[in-house]
Amino acid sequence: MRRRNAISRSLEDRVLDTVNIVLLVIIAFITMYPFYYILILSFNDGGDAIRGGIYFWPRSFSLENFQQFFESSKWMRSLIVTVARTVAGTAIGVMFTCVVSYGLSKKDLVYHGIYMKILIIAMYFSGGLIPYYILLKSLRLLNTFAVYVIPGALNIFFVMICISFFRDIPEELIESAYLDGSTEFNTFLKIVLPVSLPLLATMTLFIGVGHWNSWIDSAYYVRSENLRTLSYRMMEVINQTMQPEDPTARLYAAESSRATTQSMQMAAMVVALGPIMCVYPFLQKYFAKGIMLGAVKG
Amino acid sequence: MIKAIPSNGRGPFPRRPKPARSKARALRHKRFRLQKTLQLFVLLGMAYLLIFNFMPMVGIIVAFKKYSIQNGFVGIFTGEWVGFRYFVEFFTDYKFATVLTNTLAISLLKIAMSFPAPILLAIMLNEVRRSGFKRFVQAVSYLPHFISWVVVAGIMTAFFSESKGVINQLLVGSGLIDKGIPFLTSANLYWGLATWTSVWKSTGWWSIIFLAAIAGVDPALYEAAQIDGASRLRRIWHVTLPGIRSSIVVVLILTVGGLLGGGIMGGNFDQTMMLGNTLNNSRSEIIQTYAFRTGMVDLRFNYATAIDLSQSVISLVLIFASNAVSRKVAQTSLF
Numbered sequence: 272m273r274r275r276n277a278i279s280r281s282l283e284d285r286v287l288d289t290v291n292i293v294l295l296v297i298i299a300f301i302t303m304y305p306f307y308y309i310l311i312l313s314f315n316d317g318g319d320a321i322r323g324g325i326y327f328w329p330r331s332f333s334l335e336n337f338q339q340f341f342e343s344s345k346w347m348r349s350l351i352v353t354v355a356r357t358v359a360g361t362a363i364g365v366m367f368t369c370v371v372s373y374g375l376s377k378k379d380l381v382y383h384g385i386y387m388k389i390l391i392i393a394m395y396f397s398g399g400l401i402p403y404y405i406l407l408k409s410l411r412l413l414n415t416f417a418v419y420v421i422p423g424a425l426n427i428f429f430v431m432i433c434i435s436f437f438r439d440i441p442e443e444l445i446e447s448a449y450l451d452g453s454t455e456f457n458t459f460l461k462i463v464l465p466v467s468l469p470l471l472a473t474m475t476l477f478i479g480v481g482h483w484n485s486w487i488d489s490a491y492y493v494r495s496e497n498l499r500t501l502s503y504r505m506m507e508v509i510n511q512t513m514q515p516e517d518p519t520a521r522l523y524a525a526e527s528s529r530a531t532t533q534s535m536q537m538a539a540m541v542v543a544l545g546p547i548m549c550v551y552p553f554l555q556k557y558f559a560k561g562i563m564l565g566a567v568k569g
Numbered sequence: 570m571i572k573a574i575p576s577n578g579r580g581p582f583p584r585r586p587k588p589a590r591s592k593a594r595a596l597r598h599k600r601f602r603l604q605k606t607l608q609l610f611v612l613l614g615m616a617y618l619l620i621f622n623f624m625p626m627v628g629i630i631v632a633f634k635k636y637s638i639q640n641g642f643v644g645i646f647t648g649e650w651v652g653f654r655y656f657v658e659f660f661t662d663y664k665f666a667t668v669l670t671n672t673l674a675i676s677l678l679k680i681a682m683s684f685p686a687p688i689l690l691a692i693m694l695n696e697v698r699r700s701g702f703k704r705f706v707q708a709v710s711y712l713p714h715f716i717s718w719v720v721v722a723g724i725m726t727a728f729f730s731e732s733k734g735v736i737n738q739l740l741v742g743s744g745l746i747d748k749g750i751p752f753l754t755s756a757n758l759y760w761g762l763a764t765w766t767s768v769w770k771s772t773g774w775w776s777i778i779f780l781a782a783i784a785g786v787d788p789a790l791y792e793a794a795q796i797d798g799a800s801r802l803r804r805i806w807h808v809t810l811p812g813i814r815s816s817i818v819v820v821l822i823l824t825v826g827g828l829l830g831g832g833i834m835g836g837n838f839d840q841t842m843m844l845g846n847t848l849n850n851s852r853s854e855i856i857q858t859y860a861f862r863t864g865m866v867d868l869r870f871n872y873a874t875a876i877d878l879s880q881s882v883i884s885l886v887l888i889f890a891s892n893a894v895s896r897k898v899a900q901t902s903l904f
Contacts, residue, residue, distance in 0.1 A: 283800055283801065284801060287696070287801055287802070288696070288698070291693055291696050291697065292697065292702070294693065295693055295694070295697065295702075295706050298690070298706065298710065299705070299706045299709045299710070301769070302709050302710055302712065302713060302769070302773065303709050303712070305724045305727070305728065306712070306724075308724075308727060308728070308735065309723070309724060309727060312727065321733065323733065323735075323738045324738065324742075326735070367613075367614070367617075370610045370613070370614075371610055371611060371613060371614030371617075373607070373610060374607040374608070374609075374610030374611035374614070375611055375614070377604070377607055379600075380604060380607060380608070380611065381597050381600050381601045381604065381608070386611055386615060389615060389618060390618070392623075393618045393622040393623065396626055397622065397625065397626065398622075398624070398625025398626040398627070398628050398629050399625065399629065399874060399877040399878065399881065400860070400861060400864060400865075400873070400877060401628075401631065401860075401864045401870045401871075401873045401874040401877065402624075402625035402626075402627075402628025402629055402631055402645070402874065403621075403625045403628075404864070404865070404870075405628060405631070405638065405641070405642050405645065405870065406620075406621070406624050406625055406628065406642055408638065408641065408642075409641040409642035409643075410620075422621060424617065425614055425617050425618065425621070427618075427622075430614070454606065455604075455606035455607055456606050480715055483717075484716070484717030484719070484720075485717075486717065486719050487839070487842070491865050502717055502719045505719050505720070505723060506719045506722075506843065508723075509719065509722045509723050509726055509843070510846070533733070536723060537723075537727070540720055540723050540724075543717075543719075543720060544716060544720065547715050547716065551712070551715070552708075555708060555711075
């Protein structure tokens with residue numbers, strides 16, 4: 272009796288394990304294959320790719336798509352703008368957020384209660400898109416590079432995280448700096464920031480990815496073609512391909528140039544994904560922290 | 570009777586003498602001056618919030634006013650009041666029923682699919698014994714969270730385009746169908762497309778929160794269940810799920826609160842902007858994108874603000890309602 276029970280249990284176990292692992296393999300495949308597919312398509316000759324039937328490796332290997340991407344001044348320009356906005360936006364965003372939250376982390380600050388109330392109201396309510404747009408216009412930020420950097424400079428959600436992080440820094444550490452005659456600013460720069468590196472890394476990742484992926488601001492706050500971001504350029508191409516195929520347009524466009532646009536789009540996507548993929552493995556350990564805080568914010 | 574006693578909130582005692590109050594103020598000033606660096610830090614942030622958060626909030630009144638963009642931000646205040654005209658216009662708009670139906674349908678479908686999916690994935694991952702494999706699947710499953718909807722749309726065209734998409738190539742090639750299915754340009758397929766892309770993008774990321782919750786379940790409960798002869802499925806049902814109930818409820822409330830935006834996992838706006846097009850518009854246009862287009866494309870700023878505000882009010886009602894329901898039903902609530 273006992274033995275039969277043991278056998279049946281292990282049988283159930285084995286079936287369950289197998290089904291579970293097979294399903295997880297399928298899930299992993301569905302998640303990963305699209306990335307792999309655009310990678311191989313970007314390394315395949317454009318004219319050849321249009322024939323279809325490429326599933327697991329490039330049929331006719333070629334670097335032409337990337338060559339075209341990097342030679343096109345339109346795409347290169349957008350890449351430079353995107354890199355610039357990501358670097359500038361992330362640096363300013365992280366710095367400003369840290370500075371403000373360091374001040375707010377001190378509970379004995381005069382007017383602390385009022386400041387926190389202002390912060391909470393700003394976190395939960397917003398004016399919505401249109402008043403914001405009118406404001407940007409009035410501040411003459413529209414159609415400038417600054418519109419990418421300044422409006423997102425203070426991330427309230429991260430301010431909340433920073434405040435609780437800074438409050439956990441041992442009091443003795445900061446007091447000893449004061450005793451040594453360090454100014455408030457020096458203490459912040461030389462003591463507080465260095466011990467907050469994990470926090471800075473997490474923030475840099477999330478704010479940086481946000482900047483890198485952003486396209487709405489490029490589409491609607493900017494009119495100059497010189498200021499378009501990489502995501503915006505991709506959106507343009509995708510919108511063209513998403514539209515129903517117009518037979519007259521097909522007549523005009525040579526088959527080969529259509530193909531190249533498609534494959535070049537893949538190359539652009541690979542370029543856009545590259546940096547995210549590169550930092551991804553290093554920053555994985557911070558993800559869990561990020562989402563737990565994100566859930567609190569909602 | 571009561572009024573006979575001079576009331577200053579402290580009972581029948583004289584007010585605190587004036588000098589003491591100004592002394593307190595002087596003390597506060599002194600403290601303020603001592604904290605001047607910190608105060609400067611904070612005040613920079615407050616100035617920023619005032620400009621970029623509070624001014625737009627005040628600007629909401631543009632929904633109740635006549636307005637022309639030439640008048641800048643000040644024009645919001647000088648414009649003529651028109652009351653609820655734009656709200657009435659929205660509720661009687663010929664597109665109102667369509668956008669409301671789409672918003673609700675897409676959001677509810679997303680809750681039905683992309684809310685349970687991460688719970689399921691977390692449980693499945695938790696049952697894996699080989700930790701290397703588990704970590705690999707986890708790492709892969711987070712990835713879509715970090716890419717933008719633009720790239721997702723690019724991937725979608727590569728896979729689901731009518732003539733060149735991989736799926737249609739395979740289906741046509743194997744002779745199952747004669748002509749590609751217009752996944753991306755068919756109105757009837759849009760709701761499904763929106764739901765499944767959202768599941769694909771968010772499931773892995775949100776499973777983290779449930780995995781953390783599962784890790785917090787007392788192992789002794791599993792052992793006890795095992796000794797009592799509970800099978801593995803039964804252990805999942807009777808130990809794991811009740812163990813993470815409060816996490817489930819919290820995430821559910823947040824999802825319902827953000828319902829019209831597609832829930833916290835949805836990103837309805839970006840998604841619709843990318844995957845919606847002229848052919849599937851009748852099923853893809855949602856309140857947010859409609860407001861956006863009336864504002865930014867048709868330049869009807871007051872009307873767009875009115876639409877936006879209507880949606881915010883509905884969302885607020887939803888989050889309070891779901892919170893109240895969950896407090897009654899599951900004895901867990903956010904506030």
